[in-house]
Structure formats: C-alpha cells, structure tokens
Amino acid sequence: MIDAGSNTFGMIRTIIIGLILMYFFSATTHAHRILFETVERPPAATIKAYFSRTSPLADAAVTVLAPGSDQPWQTGRTDKAGHFTFLPDQAGDWVIRVDDERGHVGSTTVHITEDFLHLSRHPAADNNREAHQVGSAVVREADNGDLKETAKSIEKNSQHGDEAFPHTEKALTGKNIDREIPLTYRIILGLAIIFGIAGFLYGWKARQNLKNANSAH
C-alpha cells in the first residue's frame, strides 16, 4: 500500500475527473441489460433483442420453452438485427431465453392466445384484420407504463399494412429509452452514494476515535 497521506486522495481525484472526462469523449457506452420487443402475428411470433437502439443482439443463441415445459422446444440464433421468429402451437406463455455467449443473458415471454392459434390454423379468418386484430406488440422493460398506447399504435399501423415492428423506430429513437434516467445522472447518483457511504463511515469512525480518546483521559 502506498502511504502518501492526503496526496493519495488528490491523485485519485485526478483519476476520477480524468475518467469522467474520458467517458464524455468516448464514443461507445452501453447498458448491459437486454431489452426485448415482441410481436405476435399469426402464425408467427417474433422477438427483437437489443442493448440499445444502436446495438442489437445479433447472432445470439435463442432457446424457446413451450408453456409449462422446461425442455427446449426450439433452439436457434437471432439474425443480424436481433430478430428471432418461431411458430407457436399452444396457447400460454412461451419463454424465450437469449444468450449472446459473451456473458449476457436475458429472457422474455410471449403470450399466445387461443385466438392466435385459431387464426394460425385458419388464415382465411384473418382476411379482415381490422375485425380480428390479435397481434400485439409490447416494448418490454423499456416501456411498462405505456403498454396500451403502444398496442393501440401497433393496431393502427398494422391496419395500414406496415412492416412488423412498426413501433421500433419510435421505441428505439427516443421515447421509451429516454424515459430511463439519463446515464449522466446515474453516474452522479452512484458517485453520490459512494461518497455518502464513505463520509458516513468516516464520521462514525472519527466519533469512535474521539470517544476512545476521551475515555482514556
């Protein structure tokens, strides 16, 4: 251990300031949580896995578990944009586990309804999409408070025959992501907590030392 007294703090302070500056000038910062979007449109269910709007989980291993089963029902890999599509054949909650084999895992569920299965088996019944809209899209984790609105916008978009993930642009270009606490604030929060803990312990220890010194007299 280096014994440089208070100068150690000065140096560490310099390092911290340097690191913060480096952070602001570094091009890539990432949260490591995996976010999911799902779209169920008979007969297929599709998920999109991503870290942020610029980094999808490409070529990640996917395991699909059928409702009530813990054995893999299907395995595969996501495409370059983080998509994975499968054909559910039972109603219930399908669990999809994604693993990029670099230490990031995440899972999401896709809820399959009887209506979905009916439309899968009888595509003709799907002629009138407006009447039988069962496709729903949910931005999970990134957006929990706004499910209804998102689903509504999907419904509206799919009536116009848009591509799958009509909301993706919207979800990924700001609205939902921005609702999280900005990274800068999270950094400040973390630093404040650490300095708070250290300050509390310092005061407590100093008080203890003072008491010991007083009782020695």
Place this chain on the structure above:
Amino acid sequence: LKLNDPAPAGNIYIITMHISDGILSPGICVAAHVVSVGWIYLSGRNISLEDIPRMGMTGAALFVASLIHFPVAGTSVHLSLFGIAGIMLGKRAFPAIYTALLLQALIFQHGGLLVLGVNALNMGAGALLAWLIWEIGKLPESFRALMAGFTGVIVPVAMMAVAFHISGYGRGIFYLFSAYLILAIIEALLSLSSVKLLSRITIQHESAMKK
C-alpha cells in the same frame, strides 16, 4: 474451440467482466455472497480513519471506470482498475470493489444482484493478487506496478472464464481472453503511470513539508 466470427461492421459487441444473473447456479451465488460478507468483515477490522476516504475515492473510481469502453478486435472492453485498487488499498480493496459492483448492478444493470458475490470475489481476488505482487520488495517499482495492473485484469478474467466453462460455455472463452489480454496491457500501463505520478507527488509533498 474456435474463435468467434468478427463482429459485423457497425455493430460493436460488448463483452463484460461481469457475469450476468441466470448463468451460475443459485447455490454457488449464495455461497459467494456469504464468503463476500465474511471478507468485507475481515477487511474492515481495525480500519484506520484515513483508510475510509481512500476506500471511498477508489470505490468511486472503480464505479466510473466500467463505463469507459475501448474498442478491441471488433468488440469493446471496459476499464476495471482492480490492479490500481489493489495498490491503493491493499487488503482493504474488497469492500470498495463490492460497493462499486453493487452500485453498478443497481444503477447500470451490469451483472446482477444474485451473482454479485461471485463477481466481487473474482475481482477481489485480482486486486488481492495485485497487492501481493506490489508488496514484493525486491523487484523494481515500475515492474511491480506493471505486473499489478496486469494481474488485476487477467486474474478476474481467468476466474470468470472458469466460471463460464463450468456452466457449459466453450465458444466465447478464448475470444474473451484475447480481448482482455489487450485490456490487461492497457491497465498495466495505466497502473505504471499512476504509480509514477503518485511517487512524484509524494516526493514533492515531502520536500514541501521540509521547507
């Protein structure tokens, strides 16, 4: 074992020093938490007053360091600074590392709360070994600083690779290692420059005190 394909252009993969929740069995995670708490207790015994702000400062540096990414061989790695933490804090490094990881898990979603103990032990082991290397008196200071910085990265990565291997991963390990070897060299240089800076400041401080 084969190397991973290089990442497609415009898509930077992140490999992380943190193990995510859901990879290791809950038993191992709980055991690691218990050991971590014990280690924190042992590290905190007979602590001196001036160690506390030093630990806080180093913890803050560790917390922020993980946000600084380097593009390495088609992927991206982030700083760890465990070697420097070992040099600065010695056996008191573990509580700082644990706190930094806890806040990273809570605030940045790096790693996870369940697996926090395992991550902290991996990285604490790196800092501890870095400190032991730093304390070898006979070798020149620069060499010890370089080795401490290097150890602070390579030991946690090696332990993490073992953990991944135990839980059935094969494919990513070599790739992980090669990318982190470069990070280890970066951190070795960083640790050397920190030690040089610190000893220069100390000398200036002492001469100023004499006047």
